[in-house]
Amino acid sequence: MSARALIIGAPRSGSGKTSVTIGLLRAFARRGVKVRGIKTGPDYIDPGFHEAATGAPGLNLDSWAMAPELLRHLVSEHAEDTELLIIESAMGLFDGIRSEPGRTGAASDLASLFGIPVLLVLDVSGQSRTAAAIACGFVHYDPQVRIAGCILNRAGSERHRHLCTDAINDIGLPVVGTVLRDPSLTLPERHLGLVQAHEHPEVDAHIDRLADAMEASLDLDAIFAAAAPLHIPSGSAELALAPPGQRIALAQDAAFTFLYPHLGRHWRACGAELVPFSPLANEAPADGCDVCWLPGGYPELHAGRLAAADNFRTGLARFAERHPVHGECGGYMVLGEKLEDADGVTHRMAGLLSHGTSFAKRKMNLGYRQATLLVDGPLGRKGDRIRGHEFHYARVVSPGHDEPLAQIADGLGTPIGPSGARRGLVSGSFFHAIARGEID
Template structure:
């Protein structure tokens, strides 16, 4: 990597841990900046389907995930440059705690949000949950300073403050440590967004979303010095290099898209389109079949378990997918994989008949969380590639596998390089699927 490219001014909203208030701060800031007439570009660190959809609704621009473990740097750098082009300011929401990642490095880091801050030079605004403490917050924040080369902590926002006295005690200690306090957010349960087992309820399913985002923006405007954030934002820069590409699964892709099937990373769609592929959406929940002119069918992840009864009765959809699979490739990721199976047992124990192109039976009656980065080597040809190709991505689901009699699709490893005997997906004829969510290739 030689040539450097400049990026717009930006900040990263980060915290010591999950649940500190990053998403509330990020969404309110995005909408507040948009209301000021600024073109604000959001990004999300790490694997996450749900937060970026809220970012897009708040900002009016698509939000993209950037991941230092699973995503090659040329892919990430092109994404950062292309997506932020024409924006006035960039706002990045971090994942978990700022320095949290895995033990082994991936493509250019270990998956920590700090990797992106260091790679771009965008400063970090630290959100601190100070409930149950005051001056001790300064010791926490001091620990973030100089912890990783290239990461700058530019300021602090206090969250869940109880009183002005509480704010004063924490602020005096922080500012004595050289960290400006640029906001203090009082406790406000009315602003919390609804959640379910994979995180927030999806943006498209959240009632009165625009009103909720405006309320968040009002809350942030009232309690945070947004002008100060604009002053603290710094232009970023990224090292250039060859722009690696991600091969699309086909020339014309029939892509399921509705409340049950919505988990597709925006950078993949952009990569497929920029490679010349066409994407034809259809809705299984509306009992629609795939585009008959498509050369590949992709069923993404989502929440089929919440719509299992409707999918079981979507006879036109199921028969159209079966017919498609007789002559053309069909691939399912996570929720799409479960839908290609024979049956899905919901949380109440009711079994629903799925498409039956794979022998997979899954259940949510006994939930088991499966979470982590994955490296997947293909055993069989499929829309993802040919045998021997290595892909990087992740797994995140609560389904239990009751039976999976088909040939495996992958040889899977976790982020430590340990082989995983289970969840290697399935392959039967033209149909493949797995719980693996694609982010990038090995390169």
């Protein structure tokens, strides 16, 4: 089966890309199309909605963190037994960092690398013919990126729709439909983005409403025709993050959710077994596992329950006497001595590392990171370079006395300093690992 692909892009965040993407995924699935979603950049929440819309696992692709050969491998793998890939851009279509060509992290990198056309979502609220000027800029900004058409979003009336559509058609760009303003189509958000799909109380009904809106408003046949067949050279998984063990005890519940889909899939493909357990249910890592992984999530929303989970804490401590334990972001917070929640209440955590964190004293940390490991561990060997990112509002309020896990730099290579902590077989950091960096 030869898959077709299309990127859903926009001038900025908040234009409605996610609602359009989710609605299209469900609408095509209703038609019997084998459709799957992909999210560009390090957003680990939206792939959950893509999966909820289609029943097929989602994927993140990041042109900065992932080398081209790994991108080719992941896209080819995701396109297996698929007719249509809908790729949702993060932020604006061309928004990335100033890096080498094709490695900026922007969705436009994927458009040029794989020859995937872009369907532009324009939020036309507060404008009319100016929408055509914006669309014209997108058409001519980068000759390697082909804009195949536009979706108008949040139009206020039929007259408004006609004004925008006529102006855009006049520059030779087709408009494949218009979604009228409807606040009920908006997805709920919180401090790290959307409320996750599995937490939405009526996620399936909401996705159905989005699909109904897309079916009523957009030309699905024209959208499918705008997608281009994928012709991708073979790639390589050499720079994928290796499984940290053969049997991986994986914390998995409402407090620990942020494991990238490509990591779990690659670890299983390498023969590893993921053994989930729930700290919120007071469960400890299973006997017989050889490593424990505490992913990111929202421990600050569940700090009281985690503090009361005595079996989890004592079982984790016993496990750490014999096997490696690694925590990313929220997992790193739980491995420390204490966590202060948004109300200023301090809760006891696992105490396997000596730092303390606070969500009450908040500061947003956001950006790509390059980590050089200072010790062997679950992320790799000493000296390995790992590419990933940070996105958190919590901060370290007491640094503790453990040795750092890595030296980190930003996406441009500017040194930031030591990051994370390690003690014995326990390690952690606010850093989310995505892929291995290239070897010089």
